[in-house]
Amino acid sequence: MSNYNLETFIKAFSVLGEHLRNPDDELQQLIASEQYHNAWFTPASVNAAVAAIAETLNSYDLTKWTSQYIIDQNKSAKKVGLILAGNIPLVGFHDILCVLITGNHALIKASSQDARLIKYILHKLVTIEPAFTDSYSFVERLQGFDAVIATGSNNTSRYFEYYFGKVPNIIRKNRNSVALLTGNETAEQLFNLGHDIFDYYGLGCRNVSKLLVPKDYDFTFFFESIEAHNDIANHNKFHNNYDYNKSIYLVNRDKHLDNGFLLVKEDERFASPLAVLYFEYYDDLAAAEEKLNLQTESIQCVVTAAPLNIPNQVVGFGQSQQPGLADYADGVDTMAFLSSL
Template sequence: MPILTAEKLIIALKKLSDYIANPDQGFKNLILTAQNSNAWFTIDEVERSLNALHKMLNQQDLETWFKNITINEHPKKVGLILAGNIPLVGFHDVLSVLATGNIALIKLSSSDDKLLPALLTQLIVIEPQLADHIVYVERLKDFDAVIATGSNNTSRYFDFYFGKVPNIIRKNRNSVAVLNGQENPSEIASLGHDIFDYFGLGCRNVSKLFIPEDYNIKHFFEPIEHFKEIINHFKYNNNYDYNKSIYLVNMAEHYDNGFLLLKEDSGMSSPLAVLYYERYKNIDDVATKLKAEEENIQCVISNIPFELKTSVLGFGESQVPKLWDYADNVDTIAFLKTI
């Protein structure tokens, strides 16, 4: 099997980025019809994901990323069990396998089984040598390593089936935001993207808010008002109505702005259309809690410079990751070097 050089891969990926920015009619039609198969994959959310990929695959970042990548001269077969909670969420795992010269055995999610193959087909058109490195499977077998993304529940099965080979097994994670009370309306509005993009379904979406003890909730609700149209999506609305009814029946205290429920709770993982919040007296207490929960947190959104293994990002940055922003803070490229 001919070895693809880093230079060839960078050229191919940059061309793919250009294609994403200006796709052909066939791919445009796929964007328009994606929600027929998955109601969460609206045109806006699919285009949001594509725009994030377009930004990720820029020339400068590709060159920086590939400096730390060694291409395997003897390709290994890497099984990929992909998630489908947001559009094209599995692309980065496939990219990492291809970038290291290995073979991706792809088990697609039934929730995202059209967009990713279409994008990878275009990548093969751009660089035909990649055809031998992309294989779709219904059942994983004859693999040298596995990267599996699922829930806390499925991870137990993944551990059982794949525990004897090198693996990355991902569980549920959520992201949190920490306010100091000095944020301006524009920053809170940007935080709205961290909460509402992809309907809050991603592990990089904020599901928990830490606020100062005397924080006035209206300072949060007013700047995010322009996200109110999210309630018009029937599946999101169903979740909102269901959780609201539960809180009302149980007489659970909560805030309600008509499209988001804000509930005081010490938990990190809130239901869809709900944002948990927790008040704090001392920011050091928040830092201690974040460190204790690092294994469950994907990223932290804040102006406060916490010292954590978890990525600390600015408001509005959670859904535009860089090539080196690895899921669960596990360096996929470093892992692939070990197999």
């Protein structure tokens, strides 16, 4: 790590954060055009992703975060292969940040769905701090790596474990997020829950796809409170999913609730189809907590105002898509992993 200096790197990422908070014409044009490469990456979604990252890239938060780790500045840089997901804009940025700020080299296998934004941001980082010039490479195939961080599905994880099992690795599988309601939520809390459900069209692992609700829960107030999110129905691909799932439920006579843009169905599973929200009743909070603990490997985070003792991250309403620097995917500390290489 001959050119490694943590203070310099923190300053560079802080300047990058300022740039993302105040995008220039080039970035604004890129944000506007992403929808033509990936229909899910609307300007609103990309702006939300850029803003969420920018919020974390400041000197105070970066210093506080990195100070928790012992980073050997004299150790030679390791080549860390990154297989990035592409389900929501810039979803792989945090892994890249972790690799670069620990002084390692990122071998980036970007998703075809989300390569342009990441390439732009890294190019901007190099213009801010030239020391990053040789800190990353975009590759079509991983080779010559010392460690791997791979994000995929339950199916691809088996291949990842086969190919990368002999080197230090973090291999992520499918996860979904859950909201636990008590029936005492305010209209504002439920409106904010709408963001947890609908932001990025529900495509992220931090999106709520399942509700746990008390026995005899009345969904009327829930539907009234999320009505303001109804413009999501104007997105063609989302609406197609809504229509498709609705037709299946009607043909099969599956019992469900429908507010015109969201289908709500009782189901024990955690991963619901797009435009569908599963729910399950619980008898008391202890029973709900027990269910969450039994399913911890399938859960990314839990949205609730109730006090819970679970290993998964618990966040307030509207906060699931606002992870901090230390809110690691699957609860696996990426920085500790990289610092130990």
